[in-house]
Each structure stands twice: as structure tokens, then as C-alpha cells.
Amino acid sequence: MNPDQVFILLATYNRAHLVTETLQSIQNQTYKYWQCIIVDDFSSDDTPKVVQEFIADDPRFSFYIKTEPYAKGLSGSRNYGLDLAQQKGAKFIQFFDDDDVVHPLNLEVTLDAILKGDYDFCHFIRHAFKGDFNHNFNLNKCYESTELNENHLLKIISGEICFNSCQILWSLDAIGNERFNEKLHYAEEWEFFTRILTYPFRGISVDKVLYFARKHTESNTGEFWKGSDLRSSSNSLAIKLVIEHLFQNNLLSKKMERHFFQLSVFHKDESVLSSLLKRMKSKKDKIKYRFFYKIYPVMSFAHKRKKRIKARLKEIF
Structure with missing residues (x-):
């Protein structure tokens, strides 16, 4: 070599x-x-x-x-x-x-x-x-x-x-x-x-x-998880650029769409969801994803509350 x-x-x-x-x-x-x-x-x-x-x-x-x-x-x-x-x-x-x-x-x-x-x-x-x-x-x-x-x-x-x-x-x-x-x-x-x-x-x-x-904590990743606006906005932009690139190359499959929807929920980023919906073909899936994005906070709160109640009942009984 x-x-x-x-x-x-x-x-x-x-x-x-x-x-x-x-x-x-x-x-x-x-x-x-x-x-x-x-x-x-x-x-x-x-x-x-x-x-x-x-x-x-x-x-x-x-x-x-x-x-x-x-x-x-x-x-x-x-x-x-x-x-x-x-x-x-x-x-x-x-x-x-x-x-x-x-x-x-x-x-x-x-x-x-x-x-x-x-x-x-x-x-x-x-x-x-x-x-x-x-x-x-x-x-x-x-x-x-x-x-x-x-x-x-x-x-x-x-x-x-x-x-x-x-x-x-x-x-x-x-x-x-x-x-x-x-x-x-x-x-x-x-x-x-x-x-x-x-x-x-x-x-x-x-x-x-x-x-x-x-x-x-001084690394870029450390700053992101501490809530840095610079890192968070960059993460959001990167996701949207990837969605667009996959779409332009006919690679935005349903499994890919599901992954990016999960990212939008995880990061609580409606702009990512909007970019994804813009490039999705199925109207049914668009309605479904928008609906679940809206109700997810309520579902998440209810799930966490249910877990706390179960844990408390275990302590009592």
C-alpha cells in the first residue's frame, strides 16, 4: 500500500x-x-x-x-x-x-x-x-x-x-x-x-x-442532550434534509416513513412531521400520523400514570 x-x-x-x-x-x-x-x-x-x-x-x-x-x-x-x-x-x-x-x-x-x-x-x-x-x-x-x-x-x-x-x-x-x-x-x-x-x-x-x-458534557452530543438550541435546530434540519433526499431518490418507503414519524414524536418536532407528510403519498397514512402525533402526549401521560399506579399498588400489597 x-x-x-x-x-x-x-x-x-x-x-x-x-x-x-x-x-x-x-x-x-x-x-x-x-x-x-x-x-x-x-x-x-x-x-x-x-x-x-x-x-x-x-x-x-x-x-x-x-x-x-x-x-x-x-x-x-x-x-x-x-x-x-x-x-x-x-x-x-x-x-x-x-x-x-x-x-x-x-x-x-x-x-x-x-x-x-x-x-x-x-x-x-x-x-x-x-x-x-x-x-x-x-x-x-x-x-x-x-x-x-x-x-x-x-x-x-x-x-x-x-x-x-x-x-x-x-x-x-x-x-x-x-x-x-x-x-x-x-x-x-x-x-x-x-x-x-x-x-x-x-x-x-x-x-x-x-x-x-x-x-x-462538552462534546456536541453532550450539548445536544443538555438542550442546546444550536444542536437541536441542527438535528431538526438534518432530519428534514434526509427525508427530502430519500424522497428525491425514491427511497422513502413506508418503513422509512414510520421511522421518521417516530423521530418527530421523540423530538416533539412538528416541523419534521410536516416535512414527512409533505412527501408521503398515502392520504390515509397522512391522516393517521397527524392524528397520533396530536394524541401521543395524552397517551404517554396516561401510560406513565398507569405505571405509577401499578408501582404504588405493588408497594401497598
């Missing part, structure tokens, strides 16, 4: 206290022939200094401050990294976050799997952790694998097959000229990958944990 063809894209912002551990895990890869493009989004802490000092003696790393016309945020940083990798002749790319830890066998296992079948991507398992990371890696190279294709699209979109940006090695040919939507600040990867996967694809999924994601 040409060492100029395997690229890691690491977007970073204000991670001076965490990024060294991520860089060390990249440096510890058993497959040594890679390049890592680091894009800083105008950090206000010592991240640039910490990164530049760490990579000074390793030419496989390169450091960039994001430039125009890329927008502020993770999407802009990743787009800059993608364009740089493409200019440098990348054939395979993998996105990393600046607060995570990658398994030392990550590139070795994923490259072997993707090359054996000339696949568009290699998907693997990603585990989450909190606090300090326990470096007790499973170095067994044995694993089972499953092929993925367009028949798995619903499972990928619904999250039944977890498709996080940092758990996939991509052939850059599969990505082509697609780029992250820089208006999105949450669920941007989900919307991005949906666009790629609406075309016929062949992927391989290996049943091995090869990436470890740090969970904390």
Missing part, C-alpha cells in the same frame, strides 16, 4: 487537555504507512501549541488552521481535511475526533478487510467510555464480518446499525465530491453518510471494537 494513500482526518478545537492521548493512539498504529491531517478550528486554548510540539518529529502528521471559505464548526473542518486529502492523492480516509482513542490494530484490520473485497468502506465497532481510558486493548486479529449493501440502508439510517463517522474507513472514491453540510452543527455526519449511501454500495462490517469514544 502506498503510504500516501491512507489518511486520517482529525478536526480539533480547544482540546489541549485531551488531544495528546488521541495523537498517541494514532502514532501507535501497527500499520505505519499513513498520513494524518489535523485541522484546527481557531482554538482559543493551547491546542495548536500542544499539537505542533507533539508532531514536530513525525512527518506523517500535518497541521493546518482552517481557512476561507470553510465555515466555523466541525463540518467545515472536515470538509477542509477532505479537500486536502483529495489533493494529496488519498485513496482511503478515516475521520477521528480529538478527544477519543483509537485501537492500535484499527488501520491494519480495516485496510485488510476493505482491500480483500474491494469494498466502498469498512465498518467496525465503536465503544464509549467516560473519564480515564483503560489501555487494555484486545490484540486478537480474529473477527467475523458481514457484507453491507443498499438492503441495509434502513438499519443504517435508523441507527440499528450504528454508523458514527469515527467507526468507518472509507474509500475516497465512494465519497466522491460529497461534502458535509456546513449549516449543520449536529447530526451532520448522519446526513452526509445518507447522501453517500443512497447510491448502490458494498461495504464490510467487522465484528471487532477498534475505536473508543470519550463521553463528556
